[in-house]
Amino acid sequence: MAMAMVCLSDFEAYAKKYLPKIAWDFFAAGADDCSTRDENILAYKRIHFRPRMLRDVSMMDIRTKLLGTEISFPVGIAPTGFHQLAWPDGEKSTARGTLLTYSTCTLEEISAAAPGSLRWFQLYIHRNRAVSQQLVQQAEALGFQGLVLTADLPYTGKRRDDVRNGFRLPPHMQLKNLEGAFEVCKMNDRSEYGLPPNSLDPSVTWNDIYWLRSLTHLPIIIKGILTKEDAELAVSHGVQGIIVSNHGGRQLDGGPATIDALVEVVEAVQGRVEVYLDGGIRKGSDVLKALALGAKCVFIGRPALWGLAYKVSRLIGHKDESDNFICYHLNWKQYMVLIQQFHSGVTNSSEVHVELDAADV
Numbered sequence: 397m398a399m400a401m402v403c404l405s406d407f408e409a410y411a412k413k414y415l416p417k418i419a420w421d422f423f424a425a426g427a428d429d430c431s432t433r434d435e436n437i438l439a440y441k442r443i444h445f446r447p448r449m450l451r452d453v454s455m456m457d458i459r460t461k462l463l464g465t466e467i468s469f470p471v472g473i474a475p476t477g478f479h480q481l482a483w484p485d486g487e488k489s490t491a492r493g494t495l496l497t498y499s500t501c502t503l504e505e506i507s508a509a510a511p512g513s514l515r516w517f518q519l520y521i522h523r524n525r526a527v528s529q530q531l532v533q534q535a536e537a538l539g540f541q542g543l544v545l546t547a548d549l550p551y552t553g554k555r556r557d558d559v560r561n562g563f564r565l566p567p568h569m570q571l572k573n574l575e576g577a578f579e580v581c582k583m584n585d586r587s588e589y590g591l592p593p594n595s596l597d598p599s600v601t602w603n604d605i606y607w608l609r610s611l612t613h614l615p616i617i618i619k620g621i622l623t624k625e626d627a628e629l630a631v632s633h634g635v636q637g638i639i640v641s642n643h644g645g646r647q648l649d650g651g652p653a654t655i656d657a658l659v660e661v662v663e664a665v666q667g668r669v670e671v672y673l674d675g676g677i678r679k680g681s682d683v684l685k686a687l688a689l690g691a692k693c694v695f696i697g698r699p700a701l702w703g704l705a706y707k708v709s710r711l712i713g714h715k716d717e718s719d720n721f722i723c724y725h726l727n728w729k730q731y732m733v734l735i736q737q738f739h740s741g742v743t744n745s746s747e748v749h750v751e752l753d754a755a756d757v
């Protein structure tokens with residue numbers, strides 16, 4: 397009998413069983429010992445609710461706004477490269493959320509697949525600045541509504557299984573948005589992810605936010621912030637949003653779990669810009685904890701890839717059904733009921749106590 401899929405972990409088990417090992421290892425990978433990747437998940441288990449009873453939960457409203465645009469519930473899809481490793485349609489099937497430089501479909505293809513979705517474009521800055529400039533301007537022209545600058549990848553983290561497997565993009569897959577941008581970009585070269593070695597610019601600094609600002613009117617969201625100091629710098633450099641993220645533990649091993657870093661970032665920002673979070677979100681209760689601690693919205697990375705691997709692309713490709721898919725498998729609505737019913741606070745190991753108010757969600 398087919399296995400009943402009742403939570404995101406079931407999709408993880410399915411993906412692990414059926415994806416080619418090299419693709420599974422690439423999706424699952426964390427840097428070095430994978431401590432930060434694993435901590436992202438474990439940290440939620442140390443946070444507990446303070447449940448309250450007898451609230452009227454007959455009505456609920458789980459919509460929220462991201463930089464002024466309404467979304468039906470506060471969960472989006474994080475940028476994760478190389479979707480065609482999981483399903484031939486690649487990013488066209490996951491076009492709710494943030495899309496990326498390292499995509500195996502073009503920006504035009506993705507836009508056409510998800511015309512009504514809120515879409516942000518995720519950027520890595522390349523040494524060849526003309527390439528980045530062209531991508532930013534193309535994304536704006538295609539109607540993307542935000543620019544996400546990923547700040548935590550000056551170099552790629554050491555993901556041991558990828559090294560052991562000699563991970564390369566299969567020859568039929570290309571980094572479509574970068575096609576032709578580099579002289580040496582053949583899939584049979586020695587480069588790690590289909591790009592020539594050293595193509596990302598490790599000299600990027602906060603001043604480059606001003607450079608990006610000169611290229612586009614899109615709101616700039618910075619992804620990969622983990623400290624109050626950087627949160628302050630992000631605000632003072634005029635970004636509109638911060639994604640507290642450690643790249644799913646794929647970059648620096650030994651940094652904090654994102655849910656633990658969220659508190660200091662939220663405190664530093666004091667509502668001046670929106671703060672979001674990704675990393676380790678696997679259940680509705682995780683979403684609720686992140687919202688309770690100050691995130692406006694969360695993003696899921698690997699679970700979207702597991703969904704693709706389950707061949708739900710037809711579901712995911714359709715905006716409403718995609719929302720239903722994520723909502724159902726996060727058990728999200730049930731947790732929204734809990735918010736209202738319990739008007740919960742949450743406590744974490746350091747006794748952080750945050751009263752939740754459904755009206756603020």
Ligand SMILES: Cc1cc2nc3c(=O)[nH]c(=O)nc-3n(C[C@H](O)[C@H](O)[C@H](O)COP(=O)(O)O)c2cc1C
Pocket residue numbers: 422423424436474475476477496497498518546619641642643644645646674675676677695696697698699
């Ligand atoms: C396979 C994979 C590829 C990723 N590629 C990118 C990328 O190209 N750009 C980026 O900013 N983040 C990338 N990320 C990081 C995600 O955006 C996100 O921060 C992380 O996956 C969230 O953690 P989670 O997988 O536990 O939900 C990638 C993550 C994975 C798992």
